[in-house]
């Protein structure tokens with residue numbers, strides 16, 4: 001079975017985002033970019049399924065600016081077999097990403113697509129669900145465990161009240177949650193080997209997908225600054241201060 005893993009290049013999760021002076025978005029000039037953390041978990045899961053013998057080939061896909069090929073090389077160094085880069089210099093919204101992925105699914109016929117549950121740049125949490133809708137496939141979102149056997153993916157999902165386990169008939173869509181696994185680091189020999197793994201270069205037009213935005217971002221602002229805290233000497237002082245603020249036990 002072939003697995004498709006879409007990976008997005010995003011602002012590194014350790015970098016504090018700076019808002020552009022005109023409020024039009026986050027300033028991405030000269031900042032560290034990395035693979036979306038949930039996508040690293042998706043790549044790791046696909047590799048583990050291959051190591052267990054449930055998967056024969058892993059294809060990583062990224063849609064975005066040409067530099068997304070660095071993200072794809074990371075996926076190849078971790079253990080993906082080949083990559084598809086769909087270059088688009090402007091922002092591509094989840095619906096357009098899902099439409100492009102649906103076309104790639106048509107061409108590649110994978111048995112499973114594993115995506116991150118959300119990209120940490122725009123926090124949309126939409127692409128996997130939209131792709132499942134477009135393909136008419138079953139979806140197991142926020143997966144914390146995935147098992148493949150007899151044409152079925154058994155997916156344990158993190159829900160409010162605890163854990164839910166679903167059986168999905170393959171082909172299916174899975175989106176990863178944080179506790180699914182701990183992604184491996186690529187070793188130096190694997191980084192070197194990844195340089196010669198195949199990477200196809202495409203454009204949205206190759207798939208007949210119009211990526212013109214449907215959403216207008218009106219304004220992006222920084223979160224409100226926190227008011228400074230105060231240290232209190234003991235519980236009595238805390239209770240007195242709370243009482244002065246009108247907060248009491250009853």
Ligand code: AMP
Nearest residue numbers: 006007063115116118119124125126127
């Ligand atoms: P989102 O719906 O934007 O929060 O993204 C959810 C998941 O969809 C991500 O974790 C990726 O697996 C995938 N995805 C979203 N945008 C892209 C993109 N431009 N290229 C590749 N994969 C993407």
